[in-house]
Amino acid sequence: xxxxxxxxxxxxxxxxxxxxxxxxxxxxxxxxxxxxxxxxxxxxxxxxxxxxxxxxxxxxxxxxxxxxxxxxxxxxxxxxxxxxxxxxxxxxxxxxxxxxxxxxxxxxxxxxxxxxxxxxxxxxxxxxxxxxxxxxxxxxxxxxxxxxxxxxxxxxxxxxxxxxxxxxxxxxxxxxxxxxxxxxxxxxxxxxxxxxxxxxxxxxxxxxxxxxxxxxxxxxxxxxxxxxxxxxxxxxxxxxxxxxxxxxxxxxxxxxxxxxxxxxxxxxxxxxxxxxxxxxxxxxxxxxxxxxxxxxxxxxxxxxxxxxxxxxxxxxxxxxxxxxxxxxxxxxxxxxxxxxxxxxxxxxxxxxxxxxxxxxxxxxxxxxxxxxxxxxxxxxxxxxxxxxxxxxxxxxxxxxxxxxxxxxxxxxxxxxxxxxxxxxxxx
Numbered sequence: 001x002x003x004x005x006x007x008x009x010x011x012x013x014x015x016x017x018x019x020x021x022x023x024x025x026x027x028x029x030x031x032x033x034x035x036x037x038x039x040x041x042x043x044x045x046x047x048x049x050x051x052x053x054x055x056x057x058x059x060x061x062x063x064x065x066x067x068x069x070x071x072x073x074x075x076x077x078x079x080x081x082x083x084x085x086x087x088x089x090x091x092x093x094x095x096x097x098x099x100x101x102x103x104x105x106x107x108x109x110x111x112x113x114x115x116x117x118x119x120x121x122x123x124x125x126x127x128x129x130x131x132x133x134x135x136x137x138x139x140x141x142x143x144x145x146x147x148x149x150x151x152x153x154x155x156x157x158x159x160x161x162x163x164x165x166x167x168x169x170x171x172x173x174x175x176x177x178x179x180x181x182x183x184x185x186x187x188x189x190x191x192x193x194x195x196x197x198x199x200x201x202x203x204x205x206x207x208x209x210x211x212x213x214x215x216x217x218x219x220x221x222x223x224x225x226x227x228x229x230x231x232x233x234x235x236x237x238x239x240x241x242x243x244x245x246x247x248x249x250x251x252x253x254x255x256x257x258x259x260x261x262x263x264x265x266x267x268x269x270x271x272x273x274x275x276x277x278x279x280x281x282x283x284x285x286x287x288x289x290x291x292x293x294x295x296x297x298x299x300x301x302x303x304x305x306x307x308x309x310x311x312x313x314x315x316x317x318x319x320x321x322x323x324x325x326x327x328x329x330x331x332x333x334x335x336x337x338x339x340x341x342x343x344x345x346x347x348x349x350x351x352x353x354x355x356x357x358x359x360x361x362x363x364x365x366x367x368x369x370x371x372x373x374x375x376x377x378x379x380x381x382x383x384x385x386x387x388x389x390x391x392x393x394x395x396x397x398x399x400x401x402x403x404x405x406x407x408x409x410x411x412x413x414x415x416x417x418x419x420x421x422x423x424x425x426x427x
Contacts, residue, residue, distance in 0.1 A: 045140055048155040050130070053162055053186035053233075053242075057126040058155050060140050062119075067142040067150070070119055072110050074127065075137040075154075084127065085110035087119045130159050132186050133235030161187055161242030164229040168311045169248045170285035172278040172332050177216040177250040179227060180311065184209065184242055187231035192216075193244070195226050209233075216250075224251045248289045255284035259350040266358055267343045268326025275328045282331045283351045291352050298377045298421070301384065301392075304348040305425075308386040312336050312344065341387035342371040349375060359383075359406055366403030380415040382422060392422025 042063035050056045062070075067089065074084040085105030102113045109129040112119050130136055137156040143149050161184055168180040179192065187209035193200045194216065204214055209231070219225060226249050231242040260266050261276045271279070290303050308330060315324035315335040323329035323340070330336035330344030342358050349356035355376035361368050372385040375392075382392040390402070394417040398404045408414075 043140065043142060043150050043152045045138065045152045045155055048138070048157045050136075050157045050159045051162060053132045053159065053184070054130060055126060055128055056130050056136055056138075056157055056159060057124055058138060058157075059122065059124055060152070061122045062142070066146075067144045069143040070112075071141040071143070072105070072125060072127070073139050073141060077134050077136075081137070081139065084129065087112055089119055131235070132159050132161055132233055133238070133240050134159055161231045161233055161240065163243045163245045164190055164231045165245040166227065166229060166248045166289075168307075169227060169250050169289065170282045171219070171250050171252050172281050174221050174252045174281070175217070175219070177219055177225065177227075177252075179214045179216065179229070179248075179250075181212050181229045181245065183212045184231035186233055187242070188233045190229055190231050191241075193228045193230075196223065200228070219250075219252060222253050224249060224253065226250075250285060251288065255280045257284040257287055257351040259283065259347055267347045268323065268328055268340075271323070271326055271328055275323070275326075275332070278332045279327050279347060283347050286348060287351050296378075297354050297375075298392075298419075300352045301349065301354050301375050301377055304345060304352065304354070305384060305386050305391050307348065308341055308344055309389070312341065312386075314387065315340070336387070338369075338385070338387045339371045341385075342373050345373045345375075345384060345386050349373070355381075357411055359411065362405050362407050364405040370404065372404075374411060374414060376412070377419060380419070381412045382415055382419050389424055389426045390422075391425050392419035393424075394418045394422070397423075 043061070045058055045060045048056065048058035070087040070089070071083055072085045073081040075081045085107045087103065087105055102111055103119060104111055109127065111126045111128065113124040113126065114121065127136070127138075135156060135158040137154050139154045140152040141149055164181045164184050164187070166179060166181045169177065171177045181190070189205060189207045189209060190212075191202050192204040192206070192214050194203045195201065203216065203218070206214065216225075226247050228244045228247045230244045233240050255277075257280060259280065261280050263273065263276075265271060265276060267276065267279055286304075286307060290307065291300055312330045312334050315321065315329065315337050317324075319325040319337045319339060322333045322335055324335055324337045325339040325343075326336075327340065327343040327347045329340040331347065336344065346356050346358045357374040359372050359374050361370040372383060374381050375384050377392060382394065383398045384391055385393070395414040396416045397418055
């Protein structure tokens, strides 16, 4: 499986534990940049990965019976191996997921994720007691009932800061560029780099790990700039850096993306020409940075769905404030109610070539004021509701489970069942 990326670029950015369980069930590895080490006596470990600046996980496979204790040994930055945690074969049932369960080590430093009722077969060990700036090596030792021991080979990984991926970048007014990136755990701050050609320059150092936005006002009209961001921290008085995220473009040229950008637009009938131009600029940047021609309509629609969820929050004050019932509220201001989410989704889909309708509930619906979208993916039409977190739901789900009702006149027939990869994705 390819290296973890943010929602627009690699889609399906699931909770990592559920991803681990899913991959264990299928018998495949989830980690990349790994070293597979085979040891004798049917004990193997490998596929190691550090993430979050504070966790290391690796796979292990046991193909024998008759052991009573599992020990995890760790070496830090080339030091001697020391026992970091241990398990008994049966382990403690702590919680249940859809495909498996996990147990906590006796020293509460390592967690074992398995897909059966024992610490056996193919499992994942996760060490939550690591720190940024160190390199860790691991080995597993099994103690059998007769006192004999079986020792695995070793795997190693350096713990670094995560990548600060850019989630949103645009110039709505051709006078400044707004950038938002994913917050990195353990980061003390961020560096923003910019270039107009080949030479990169640090244009801003943000001295806070919590601040994840920046406005670049030193830009010129009709220029195209490229940006990248990386996190930094301090370990034992020495600065450490995360990897650069993907390079993203911000254009201050006139947008060319297609859509309904005339007064009275479906994106917001009350929006003026200036607001519609701002929407168009944001949509242009979205398409430029996150959409490729080779993508399927499923991929494009899912990226647009996640883009809205990452960059727009629910407008609690009401639909009448800050264009919350328009695509401008959802895409430019970053706050919207259901109508704004639906109009924003429509604008994104129009630009990337995904057939899309804006749909309003009727008086028979559980919520007669609710609005959503109907999109075409894999030859069929499905419900997408970015505000509530539903993606490619079928009409039966929408009517029977959600309580929605709508006039279907003028709309293509919607699939009765969910798409095979559709359903509730959360918000």
